[in-house]
Amino acid sequence: MPDSRHPSDCSRCQGLCCVYPAFDTSEMFGLDKPSGEACPHLGNSYRCTIHARLGPSGFRGCELYDCLGAGPRIIALPEFAGRSWRDDAPTATAMFSAFRALKQVHELAEFLVTAGKLPLSTEQRNQAAALTAELDLDRDWSGQTLDAFERSGPALRIRAFLVSLRDAATRAHE
Numbered sequence: 001m002p003d004s005r006h007p008s009d010c011s012r013c014q015g016l017c018c019v020y021p022a023f024d025t026s027e028m029f030g031l032d033k034p035s036g037e038a039c040p041h042l043g044n045s046y047r048c049t050i051h052a053r054l055g056p057s058g059f060r061g062c063e064l065y066d067c068l069g070a071g072p073r074i075i076a077l078p079e080f081a082g083r084s085w086r087d088d089a090p091t092a093t094a095m096f097s098a099f100r101a102l103k104q105v106h107e108l109a110e111f112l113v114t115a116g117k118l119p120l121s122t123e124q125r126n127q128a129a130a131l132t133a134e135l136d137l138d139r140d141w142s143g144q145t146l147d148a149f150e151r152s153g154p155a156l157r158i159r160a161f162l163v164s165l166r167d168a169a170t171r172a173h174e
């Protein structure tokens with residue numbers, strides 16, 4: 001479920017998802033490309049030049065992709081003001097690392113929202129609330145805090161908590 005506070009507004013992004021991820025030729029992607037190399041269909045103004053025909057062009061994966069709002073938030077970070085991943089390699093590396101980490105933050109926040117809809121015990125519900133507060137999706141992130149997040153306890157604790165909900169997820173589908 002998209003978070004309306006952080007829309008995936010591609011018009012306020014720089015096509016980060018067209019550059020950072022590696023593509024493998026498959027039924028989802030029409031070409032191979034390594035991480036950090038721009039898709040050849042990305043235009044100069046950071047918009048996809050085949051957006052209206054992604055599926056027929058062999059890029060169904062792009063149609064299904066959602067950065068969960070991480071892309072525009074990265075571009076809006078003060079440290080990247082007026083910058084582009086096209087400027088130089090260090091900027092590109094910093095932007096892509098921050099994008100990878102913030103997308104994880106958004107994914108974990110979304111998973112916790114989904115978990116909250118399961119038939120949880122009071123203890124599990126309290127734990128979900130505490131982890132959501134600890135994750136603090138809306139905080140003023142920076143490249144530095146995102147880098148620290150990827151190596152930090154909260155990310156691991158949230159993943160372990162989500163795994164522990166397997167029984168509750170099974171009960172919800174019975």
Ligand code: SF4
Nearest residue numbers: 010013015017067071
């Ligand atoms: S990273 Fe997100 S906002 Fe940016 S182009 Fe991709 S889908 Fe759009």
